[in-house]
Amino acid sequence: MIDPAFDFSLGDDFRSERGPRKFSHKELADATNFSEGEMLGERGFGAVHRGFLKELNSYDSVKRVSKRSKQGVKEFAAEVKIISRLRHRNLVKLIGWCHEKELLLAYEFLPNGSLDSHLFYGKSLLKWEVRYRIAQGLASALLNLHEDGDECVLHGDIKSSNIMLDSDFNAKAWDFGLARLVDHAKGFQTTVLAGTMGYMSHECLNSGKASKESDIYSFRVVALEIACGRRVVEPRLQENQTRIVEWVWELYGIGKTLEAADPKLCEDFDEQEMERLMIVGLWCVHPDCTFRPLIRQVKAGD
Template sequence: MASLVIGLSIGLAFGLALLITFFISRQKMKRAKESDDDHHVFDTLFADEFGNRIGPRKFSLNELAKATSDFNNENKLGEGGFGSVYRGFLRDLDTYIAVKRVSKASKQGIKEYASEVKIISRLRHKNLVKLIGWYHEKGELLLVYEFMPNGSLDTHLFKGKSLLTWETRYKIVQDLASALLYLHEEGDYCVLHRDIKTNNIMLDSSFNAKLGDFGLARLVDHSEGLKNTLLAGTVGYIAPECLSSGKASKESDVYSFGVVALEIACGRRSIEPKFQDSEAVLVPWVWESYGNGKVLDVADKKTGTWFDPKQMQCLVIVGLWCAHPSHEQRPSIRQVIQALHFKTPLPKLPSTMPVLSYKAPIAPLIGSSEPVLESNIALTIPR
């Protein structure tokens, strides 16, 4: 009897060991397959560009670790749901860089980052952040960009990094418009950015503005109208028709541009919960002042009276024009540039903000401060 018990115990233990070994092996195979799939995504997307040595350069992990002092926290420029960004220095190029180290737990998938590299590697414009290179192996994904010494626009407007002069602010809006004109009209394809906001507008050493972060961008033919995509963007910057249909377009990018223009003029965020209801959302609040003939009253109080009244009026009206609730009433980015340079009369907008009806949103808003990618939504709730 004792021998039988011992035999059964050994048999059970052996069977359990086999089961555990099988489970571990299966998990390893699954991870290996996922890794192979990720590499396949990069190999497929970048075969043409990198095979012909066109576009960003492929770095080694050792090069980037050395450039950032092994990703030392002292070199960390920022952190988000995607991972962290570090400052580095490349001796062979004699230049500073910004290295985005994508977190393995990032909610933004490998295909979105591959899309970012694929799209931005095709772009060449002075007002777009330049992608220098990338690394993807051994579970690591690193994107290497030109270093922007003055950081993002939101740190200056909302976090007190510096008080931007009016001249600088107006120039930033013109730079952003120039970047959008290139994306929408001047390339072989139209690029829909889909996440234009102050966090994604970077400033170089001379405070020239450059648009970055193309993780949600999409390429479309110039002849196409609205583009069926996942709902994407940041609450406060998303055009109302996108919440209804999920369709992105040039006009939805222009809407986001308009919100940013108003933020620059007013020095406050698109949504400010600390204000009373009538002032909490930027666009309706500014539109009310416009209707009352008090456009200059919305100017950022931090600038005092140190702004050009003609330019301020122009910027506010152009911002409202771009953020019109109806996408059919918004200007093209080319019309925006003409207005900002006073080459065309400003539009006469309704004295009260139009209220349009839309279908119910295709998905509820997600209560998160980071990008969320699901089957039908990609939203960011601003901090």
């Protein structure tokens, strides 16, 4: 039975045999066993559990939206509608959804978890060639979102915890709860201010307008995190190193960009690739959004 609070229609365009499907609450509860099953993590929107869908003979990740979350029915419906349209190797695949009793989303299971768990929490030390491939994969994902569809998809919350890694450590963007579809000619969307502090561009903070440029800003903050192996803001560091963007800008200005490279790599990296990633990253976080490149230029730069 559908809770009246969750009673909405996703339209006939989602009745596809090949695409994601609607599950009953019992199907996902049986597959996941919320009370005793494995919880992969807990975030602002709620918890993510691992499940096993017998009919598909595959594991999945079930996003269970908390009633305390800012993601309501409107955002849930938008996420389903947007991600159901997407087919790309660097985007997490949506298997299905459920809006009986609670809001649930079933995604493909990605065994290596999120990028931030490796960069910041010691899950593993990502070698440089893996990191560089992840950055290239993120560029491909954003190019697909911004340029390849009939409408532009603005992600709105690109950050390292929203980048998942498959069994071969290929990057896949996910969590489209703040995403918006906009006309290619317009390229921006006025919304209630949403996103994650540290990853949001200055103009997005000031105007509340998400745009391709603000997505690119967020994306390249992640690129700097990949290169430097640290969070966008580290309050415990020296004052001039607290914010990653300002710190790398300063080093770039005095010709010492490589000093920002992740020390955990023990200088085991390609210097040209490392410097290129940092410089392209700085280009994409330029305070004047008109100087930031289009994502196709970023992809060419990678």
